[in-house]
Amino acid sequence: MNIAVLPGDGIGPEIIAEAVKVLQRIAQDGFDFTFETAPVGGAAYAASGHPLPEATLNLAKAADAVLFGAVGDWKYDTLERHLRPEQAILGLRKNLGLFANLRPAILYAELADASSLKPEVVSGLDILIVRELTGDIYFGQPRGRRTAPDGAFAGQPEAFDTMRYSRPEIERIAHVAFKAAQGRNKRLTSVDKANVLETFQFWKDVVTEVGQQYPDVQLDHMYVDNAAMQLVKAPKKFDVIVTGNMFGDILSDEASMLTGSIGMLPSASLNEKGQGLYEPSHGSAPDIAGQGIANPLATILSAAMMLRHSLGLPEQADRIEAAVQKALAQGLRTPDIHAPGTQKVSTAQMGDAVVAALG
Ligand code: NAI
Ligand code: MG
Numbered sequence: 001m002n003i004a005v006l007p008g009d010g011i012g013p014e015i016i017a018e019a020v021k022v023l024q025r026i027a028q029d030g031f032d033f034t035f036e037t038a039p040v041g042g043a044a045y046a047a048s049g050h051p052l053p054e055a056t057l058n059l060a061k062a063a064d065a066v067l068f069g070a071v072g073d074w075k076y077d078t079l080e081r082h083l084r085p086e087q088a089i090l091g092l093r094k095n096l097g098l099f100a101n102l103r104p105a106i107l108y109a110e111l112a113d114a115s116s117l118k119p120e121v122v123s124g125l126d127i128l129i130v131r132e133l134t135g136d137i138y139f140g141q142p143r144g145r146r147t148a149p150d151g152a153f154a155g156q157p158e159a160f161d162t163m164r165y166s167r168p169e170i171e172r173i174a175h176v177a178f179k180a181a182q183g184r185n186k187r188l189t190s191v192d193k194a195n196v197l198e199t200f201q202f203w204k205d206v207v208t209e210v211g212q213q214y215p216d217v218q219l220d221h222m223y224v225d226n227a228a229m230q231l232v233k234a235p236k237k238f239d240v241i242v243t244g245n246m247f248g249d250i251l252s253d254e255a256s257m258l259t260g261s262i263g264m265l266p267s268a269s270l271n272e273k274g275q276g277l278y279e280p281s282h283g284s285a286p287d288i289a290g291q292g293i294a295n296p297l298a299t300i301l302s303a304a305m306m307l308r309h310s311l312g313l314p315e316q317a318d319r320i321e322a323a324v325q326k327a328l329a330q331g332l333r334t335p336d337i338h339a340p341g342t343q344k345v346s347t348a349q350m351g352d353a354v355v356a357a358l359g
Pocket of ligand 2: 250253
C-alpha cells in the first residue's frame with residue numbers, strides 16, 4: 001500500500017513525523033506500507049517555485065492514500081493568490097476529485113474539561129459531519145463583479161456567486177453519509193435551507209430519495225440555522241450530519257470547538273475511487289512551529305481514518321484510536337490540552353506514548 005506523505009509547512013513536518021512513526025509500528029505487525037514523501041505548500045514554493053509541483057501531484061494521484069500535514073506561512077502572504085501555499089490543498093482536492101469531507105468531533109472523556117461547553121452537554125460526544133467539498137456556492141459559475149442590471153440598485157457595482165448542485169453530486173455525498181451512518185448509530189440529519197433556497201429544496205428531495213435505499217437509517221432534515229443552534233444546545237442528539245459545502249464549512253468549525261482543542265480533530269477527504277487525503281483539521285500553526293510542542297494527535301487520528309477508509313484496515317484504525325485514548329488516560333498532554341494534574345509532554349513524546357500504547 002502506497003502512502004504519499006506531504007508534510008508541508010509550519011508544524012506540518014513535526015506532526016507528520018509522529019503519524020508516520022505510528023504507521024510504521026502498525027506495519028511491523030505484517031502490513032506492507034510504502035511511504036513516499038514530497039514537498040507541498042510554502043516548502044514546495046521555496047524549493048521549486050510552485051505550491052503544488054507536478055511531481056507532488058503525480059505522487060498523490062498514484063498513491064492509495066495521501067497523508068497531509070498543513071500548509072501556509074505568514075511569509076508567503078504577499079504572493080499572488082495562485083502561488084500561495086493554500087492553493088496546494090485546493091489543487092489536490094480538485095485534481096483528486098475529493099468530494100466528501102468527513103470530520104468526526106469526538107470528546108475524549110479525559111479531555112472533558114477542555115470543551116467550551118458544560119460537561120453535561122458534551123460529555124461522551126461522538127458525531128460525524130459529512131461535508132460536500134467540490135460544489136455549492138464556493139465553485140458555482142457564473143460569478144463575478146459587474147454593474148447591477150436590474151433591481152433597486154440597478155446601475156450600481158455589484159458582486160455575485162451562484163449556488164448550484166446537480167443530482168449526481170447530491171447522490172454521491174448522500175451515499176457516503178448513509179453508509180457512514182450504517183457503520184455508526186444509524187441516524188442521519190441532512191442540513192439544508194430548503195425553506196428559502198431552491199438548491200437546498202432539491203438537495204432535500206434527492207437525499208430523501210437516496211434514503212429509500214437505506215431503510216435501516218433514520219433520516220431527518222434540519223434547517224441550517226436550527227442546526228447551528230442545536231450543535232451548541234444539544235450536540236449529542238446528532239449522529240451523522242450531511243450538508244453542502246458552505247454550511248458544512250461553518251458547522252464543522254463550530255463542532256470542532258465542542259471538543260476542546262483543534263489539535264485533536266482529524267479529517268478525511270474522499271473521492272469516488274475510495275482514495276483519500278487525510279489531514280488534521282487545523283492549519284500549519286506557524287506561531288508554535290519548530291518548538292516541538294504541537295499536538296500530533298489530530299494527525300495520528302487522521303492516519304487511523306486512512307486505515308479505515310482507504311486501506312481497508314478498520315481493526316488497525318480502532319487500535320490506533322484506542323492507543324490515543326490510552327495515552328490520554330495516562331495523563332500525558334501537549335500544552336494545548338494541558339490541565340492541572342496532568343503531565344506536559346512534547347510532540348515526539350506524545351507520538352512515542354501512542355506507539356508504546358499500541359503494545
Ligand atoms: P491554525 O489552525 O494553524 O492555528 C490556530 C491556533 O491553533 C494557533 O494558535 C495554533 O498555535 C493552534 N494550533 C493549531 N494546531 C495545533 C496543534 N496541532 N497543536 C497545538 N496548537 C495548535 O490556523 P491559523 O493560525 O489561522 O493559520 C495558520 C496557517 O495555516 C495559515 O497560513 C492558514 O492559511 C493555514 N491553514 C492551512 C490549512 C490546511 O493546510 N489545510 C487549514 C487551515 C489553515
Ligand atoms: Mg473552514
